[in-house]
Amino acid sequence: ETGVTQTPRHLVMGMTNKKSLKCEQHLGHNAMYWYKQSAKKPLELMFVYSLEERVENNSVPSRFSPECPNSSHLFLHLHTLQPEDSALYLCASSNGLRVNTEAFFGQGTRLTVV
């Protein structure tokens, strides 16, 4: 087990669908992140949660809705997505939000919007 597990690994959805991405960490961390990875673009930090409270929302469209019910789980709820939202979505966790914090990543969910 990698420590940070993301499900599903692959997801194809229509623009009118509603789906959710799940992230679970088994490392005892209290901070979790969502990143979007598109080809030839910097990884985009989407959301940051610390102690289950959202501390960062980088102007992400409202069709992406995060949820952090506890320190071990993080969800990204998706609805009415656009084709340009197709990307690899990476979840990460860390032991607190500190300048020297190391982030541990999951293997990502490859999302295709059709």
Added chain:
Amino acid sequence: AQTVTQSQPEMSVQEAETVTLSCTYDTSESDYYLFWYKQPPSRQMILVIRQEAYKQQNATENRFSVNFQKAAKSFSLKISDSQLGDAAMYFCGITDSWGKLQFGAGTQVVVTP
């Protein structure tokens, strides 16, 4: 706001040779860390090496070393004695005092036998 720029989309290196990946950054923070992460085909990002901005001595981890030029805001990664397992996407990143980690666009390293 912090930005990270990786100007090399792809670098090719022969086994046992050395390759250097470039990274420049911009930040208004005085306290920050710089990181290099590796993303192999499995897609899972793995920390390779990190450097504290206050330390002048360049960090080294086995075959991986950095050249940190603070005044130039440059943070390059050198991979020595390259191995086939080093083939991956490499991301340069920076954290601010709040621990938020920002990355560049990545450099694909191709290792040829």
